[in-house]
Amino acid sequence: MIRALGRRALSLLLALIAASVVIFVMLQAVPGDPAAFMLGMNASEDAVAALRAELGLEGPLVVRYLAWISGMLGGDFGTSYTYRVPVAELVSERIVVSAPLAVMALVLSTVIAIPVGLIAAARRGGVADWGIMGGTQLGIAVPNFWFAMILVLVFAVKLRWVSAGGFPGWDAGLWPGVRALLLPAIALALPQASILARVLRSALLDTLDQDYIRTARAKGLSRRATVVRHALRNAMIPVLTILGLQFSFLLAGAIIIENVFFLPGLGRLIFQGITQRDLIVVQSVTMLLVFAVILVTFLVDLAYTFADPRLRRR
Amino acid sequence: MRVSLVIGAMLSAVFVSLAAVSLLWLPYDITVLDIAGRLHPPSASHWLGTDHFGRDMVAMLMAGARTSIAVALVAVGIGIVFGVPLGLVAAAYRGTWLDEAIMRGNDLVFAFPSLVIAILITAVFGASAVNAILAIGIFNIPVFARVARGGALPLWTLDYILAARVAGKGRARISAEHILPNIANLLIVQGTIQFSLGILAEAALSYVGLGAQPPMASWGRMLADAQTMIYTEPQLAILPGMAIVLMVLGLNLMGDGLRDALDPRLRKAGM
Numbered sequence: 330m331i332r333a334l335g336r337r338a339l340s341l342l343l344a345l346i347a348a349s350v351v352i353f354v355m356l357q358a359v360p361g362d363p364a365a366f367m368l369g370m371n372a373s374e375d376a377v378a379a380l381r382a383e384l385g386l387e388g389p390l391v392v393r394y395l396a397w398i399s400g401m402l403g404g405d406f407g408t409s410y411t412y413r414v415p416v417a418e419l420v421s422e423r424i425v426v427s428a429p430l431a432v433m434a435l436v437l438s439t440v441i442a443i444p445v446g447l448i449a450a451a452r453r454g455g456v457a458d459w460g461i462m463g464g465t466q467l468g469i470a471v472p473n474f475w476f477a478m479i480l481v482l483v484f485a486v487k488l489r490w491v492s493a494g495g496f497p498g499w500d501a502g503l504w505p506g507v508r509a510l511l512l513p514a515i516a517l518a519l520p521q522a523s524i525l526a527r528v529l530r531s532a533l534l535d536t537l538d539q540d541y542i543r544t545a546r547a548k549g550l551s552r553r554a555t556v557v558r559h560a561l562r563n564a565m566i567p568v569l570t571i572l573g574l575q576f577s578f579l580l581a582g583a584i585i586i587e588n589v590f591f592l593p594g595l596g597r598l599i600f601q602g603i604t605q606r607d608l609i610v611v612q613s614v615t616m617l618l619v620f621a622v623i624l625v626t627f628l629v630d631l632a633y634t635f636a637d638p639r640l641r642r643r
Numbered sequence: 644m645r646v647s648l649v650i651g652a653m654l655s656a657v658f659v660s661l662a663a664v665s666l667l668w669l670p671y672d673i674t675v676l677d678i679a680g681r682l683h684p685p686s687a688s689h690w691l692g693t694d695h696f697g698r699d700m701v702a703m704l705m706a707g708a709r710t711s712i713a714v715a716l717v718a719v720g721i722g723i724v725f726g727v728p729l730g731l732v733a734a735a736y737r738g739t740w741l742d743e744a745i746m747r748g749n750d751l752v753f754a755f756p757s758l759v760i761a762i763l764i765t766a767v768f769g770a771s772a773v774n775a776i777l778a779i780g781i782f783n784i785p786v787f788a789r790v791a792r793g794g795a796l797p798l799w800t801l802d803y804i805l806a807a808r809v810a811g812k813g814r815a816r817i818s819a820e821h822i823l824p825n826i827a828n829l830l831i832v833q834g835t836i837q838f839s840l841g842i843l844a845e846a847a848l849s850y851v852g853l854g855a856q857p858p859m860a861s862w863g864r865m866l867a868d869a870q871t872m873i874y875t876e877p878q879l880a881i882l883p884g885m886a887i888v889l890m891v892l893g894l895n896l897m898g899d900g901l902r903d904a905l906d907p908r909l910r911k912a913g914m
Contacts, residue, residue: 340747344754351755352763359767470839470891472846475866475884482877581758585847589870600851603766615763622756 333634341627348619349401353394356612362386366606384410384609397612406613411605416613419598426496427594430510431583434517439572441522446529446568451556453534461526468523473582477516477589484512494591513586520582521575528571532564539563566633573629577622584618648900654893658886662708671699673706674858682876694865694879695872704886706860710772711890714854715841717776719834722783727830729784730791731822734799735814746792749785757782758844765853772855779844783837790833794826828905835898839891846887862887 364380365372381387385396385407400407406416449461485493491512497505536542537560545555584596591597595614602610671689677697685692691700733745761778768774795818798804807817848854849863857864862883869879 344751347751355767470888472843472887474850478880482873486874577756618759623754
């Protein structure tokens with residue numbers, strides 16, 4: 330158990346190092362000098378050189394990489410070229426939009442997927458099952474940013490229930506903030522919920538065939554109690570795995586959805602960084618997102634290894 | 644469920660043939676802008692109307708299908724060409740350092756959030772259809788390597804492979820002559836799935852402006868253009884979205900149907 334844990338922690342560390350190297354090296358390949366870009370066409374060579382030194386663009390690659398990484402570890406993500414403020418400050422301003430959005434989408438998709446998957450498995454082969462399987466097939470095929478646009482069209486343009494985009498800030502109160510994130514969260518949740526419901530259904534069908542289910546029924550447990558107490562608990566393992574794997578798609582989806590709703594989140598920060606050649610912002614924010622994804626994958630892996638003794642040996 | 648195979652194959656065939664036709668002929672030239680004829684409602688001459696530059700929507704959708712399919716197809720090709728040999732080698736040298744190295748490398752690429760990195764790749768190396776293909780294709784490699792290895796491993800324990808080894812065939816030859824044909828089913832099914840994911844990824848990348856560039860038509864690009872006009876011209880946003888949904892739905896149904904048809908053991912699960 331300890332050995333397995335150590336091996337996983339080691340591979341987590343390796344993945345993080347590899348990710349940081351890839352991100353760093355890739356951004357070194359960006360054409361154009363950010364210092365020259367910032368100072369405009371008429372800047373003197375001396376001024377550009379001075380700014381390059383100030384931005385930490387001088388010196389050998391390895392030294393700059395190590396400086397960046399040790400800074401990140403200490404919470405110093407660098408200073409934005411365009412905003413002239415620490416990237417950490419920008420991140421903390423934006424994460425209060427992106428994180429609640431991702432959590433809302435995650436909760437919504439789970440809340441939708443569990444009953445839907447349960448009904449489909451319970452009514453296997455019936456009309457409800459067919460309807461659900463068809464509906465989820467459609468849900469998977471819908472690009473979330475397009476679904477977001479359709480939601481805007483229906484609920485903001487036609488019905489005028491919510492605003493089409495923007496974010497009032499949490500200072501305006503909890504409800505206005507949640508309301509602004511509601512449509513984006515629904516748009517993000519739909520494909521996730523469809524995938525989860527299908528995984529849950531098939532996992533339930535698998536467990537319902539097991540001997541211990543027959544035993545539970547034979548000792549007089551009701552159908553409902555058997556499903557909830559025995560089948561659902563076991564079926565949750567693959568569901569959890571998928572939930573963890575989907576986290577990366579959720580983040581990527583959030584980055585794109587933020588553009589549909591003009592939400593000032595991390596995704597828009599990355600895109601602004603790209604267009605303004607604010608590379609340190611792009612570099613550090615991407616690294617943070619990759620870190621989040623790798624960490625979640627690791628934790629999920631750990632969680633079900635812990636939950637399922639059969640997996641501990643591997 | 645053979646029904647899904649038939650429906651899926653038919654939907655996919657419609658889009659593939661539209662894309663194929665667009666290579667030779669389009670109802671209107673989409674590189675010619677006609678501002679006077681902009682935002683026409685559907686009519687006999689323009690079946691689905693025209694967009695904000697006066698371009699025919701049918702022609703745009705057909706050219707968009709071409710871009711989507713080309714990008715996704717080449718990205719799947721990259722995955723197969725690099726991933727399958729890697730998987731076969733890992734299986735042939737199971738348990739050795741080679742297998743370990745390939746699989747760890749795989750895990751590493753898997754750990755990356757693919758779309759985030761794809762955004763980074765296209766942002767750094769410039770937005771273009773080619774960079775979109777590369778960004779999507781790289782993440783297909785570990786998928787196919789894993790499927791190929793997983794399919795090949797049980798085969799290596801079978802008697803006829805053992806016989807081939809006794810007959811003096813090398814591991815590479817056995818992989819190519821005996822293993823590959825037997826895992827083709829798995830690869831076809833996975834190829835269909837990755838193809839549909841590629842279509843979605845291409846749409847997302849070009850929606851944020853990091854995929855195909857004008858004058859190349861792309862469904863994601865059309866959606867981005869339509870977004871600002873969604874109040875007045877909602878059909879411009881609805882049509883390309885429907886195209887994406889139907890194409891992806893077709894491919895997914897076909898993938899499911901193929902898997903069921905090719906592997907009867909999976910029929911029960913119906914996932």
